[in-house]
Amino acid sequence: MKGLLLLLLLPIWTSCLLLLSVLSNARPVPLISTISAPALSPEHEPVSPISATTAAISPGMQEVRAEQRHHSDKKLLIPLIFTSSALGIIMLSFLFLWVYRLKSSSNSVQKSLQNSGPILGRLNSLRMTTTKNGSVSVIEYRLLEAATNNFRESNILGEGGFGRVYKARFDDNRLAAVKKLESGGQDAEKEFENEVDLLSCIRHPNIISLMGHCIHKQTRFLVYELMQNGSLETQLHGPSHGSALTWHIRMKIALEAARGLEYLHEHCNPPVIHRDLKSSNILLDSNFNAKLSDFGLAVTAGAQNKNNIKLSGTLGYVAPEYLLDGKLTEKSDVYAFGVVLLELLMGRKPVEKMAPAQCQSIVTWAMPQLTDRSKLPNIVDPVIRNTMDLKHLYQVAAVAVLCVQPEPSYRPLITDVLHSLIPLVPVELGGALRVTESSHPVGPKPTAN
CATH class of the missing domain: 3.30.200.20 (Phosphorylase Kinase; domain 1)
Known part of the structure; x- marks a missing residue:
């Protein structure tokens, strides 16, 4: 800071020294010598005939010449003073601008710390x-x-x-x-x-x-x-068994999870593959706003080579092509999202034990019934059964079926999934559904399995 200040003020000091030098050299020397000349003794200062004659003819000539030179020096001083003043003003302006920007930058850092969350705004020892x-x-x-x-x-x-x-x-x-x-x-x-x-x-x-x-x-x-309502897994499969999650809240959670995933796939450069999307990694705040978490296994697109990426994930959410061939793409996340959508729809875990040594995935169990409209209402979570428009139920089931297709190319992009879910979520919850459009449950009461 001090060094920069000295550097900025150096041209001003130089200009001032130059002005002082000019002023010292601009004194009317001839006039002084002329005035003091009579005091000199003739024997110490001989006067030539030509000088004597000139002095006799025009005794004020030397004074006139000195005065002319003085006026000439004044004309030179005016632009020098103007130039130096302008240079000083410019330098000072740059200095003030630099100080102002430095203070603004410091203030913006403080504001960003205050707005960055509950910890950064408070702790000064970070x-x-x-x-x-x-x-x-x-x-x-x-x-x-x-x-x-x-x-x-x-x-x-x-x-x-x-x-x-x-x-x-x-x-x-x-x-x-x-x-x-x-x-x-x-x-x-x-x-x-x-x-x-x-x-x-x-x-x-x-x-x-x-x-x-x-x-x-x-x-x-x-x-x-802190996410006050914990994970989606805890809400669905914990002690409350999904009782706090209405149909619209579940669709809101699905929509927001899709928005987070779309950001990773479409708006990050390079795109990010989460690689471990599941209900326990979808966290819910006090208003049931959903946020994706746990990015320890995430990879960027282009770095997901089978040779340098260890096979990882959670049973029940891992896409078949990744599990069998190690092929990892954004469509692997879409598969996992489809499993989460089935969890929201049916309230079941992604993998359930059928016998001590036998497990069944939710995809295998649900697929035949998801495509049969007469059977679909019977597999819906009892907590939300008969609380939604059947057309909306069919639409969500269709999206889930597409997401869990064995062939990756048949699965939609997460952007397409997002656009399919927006009309199913009320406006006040972040979707496009008007409350008046939300129909009362229709259709016969589902029978037990």
Whole structure:
């Protein structure tokens, strides 16, 4: 800052020195010598005849010449003063502009921290780290320890093969979810880095926001915005068995999950394949707004070569071509989305045990009945049975059938799925359906299986 200021002021100082130099050289020297000349003794200063004659003929000639030279110097000084003043004004203007932009940039950073979520706006001890695609906050371990009450069991929100998720309450009573990843070797480390890299640059209403991360010894932590209603899996298959999810809420969740997936496939460059889309990775906030989460297995299009990408996913959601041939595309995510749509429709798990050593997927079980309109109402989740327009039910079933086609090329793009769901969701929930258009349930009451 000081160096730049000196650099900007240097031309002004140079101009000032130049002006002083010009002023010192612009004094009327001849006039002074003429005035002092009579004081000189003739014996020390001999006067030539020519000089004496000239002085006798025109005694004021030397004064006139000195005056002319003085006027000439004044004419030179005027443009020099003007030029130096203009240069000074320009330099000062640039300096003020630079200071203003510096302050504006600082203010914008502060505002972005305040608006970036419940943690970043509050904690001043954060530092930023640069990832491949963006930057993300590093949160001190002591803050996470205090916010989770030393990772007390009563604060556990969920648990899985990766570790546990804790509810965190920070000093200003703001909440977050802290995922504690137990040490799992190189794969766990790679998934952690992958999630941080991707979520540091992705911003979308239907994709979970990463507030920050922490590495403490061998343990890694990811800090997310808190989703008060947990996962879709918990809502559908947990103690409530979907009782809080009406038909319209389920369609809203499907629509928002499709919007998040469309952003990954169509608006990220390069496109992102989630690779582990499932009901447990669709999180719901207090208003049942849905957000995709868990990007540890996500890959960018072009990097999904069978040779360098380990086969991963969850049984029941993995597309057959990926499971059998390792072929991974955006259509693999569309297949998984179709399974989630069936879960919402029927309230069943993606894979259910038929016998101790026998399992059946929801796709295998439901496919024959999804295409039969007389049987379709009977397989709908009892919680929402007879609460929707049958035309809408047929349409959702048709979309689900297309999404879970064994042949990837027969599956629609997620954009097409999105456009099919928008008319089924009420306007107030983010769709295009007018409340007056929502028909009362029609058709006979379904019979038991």
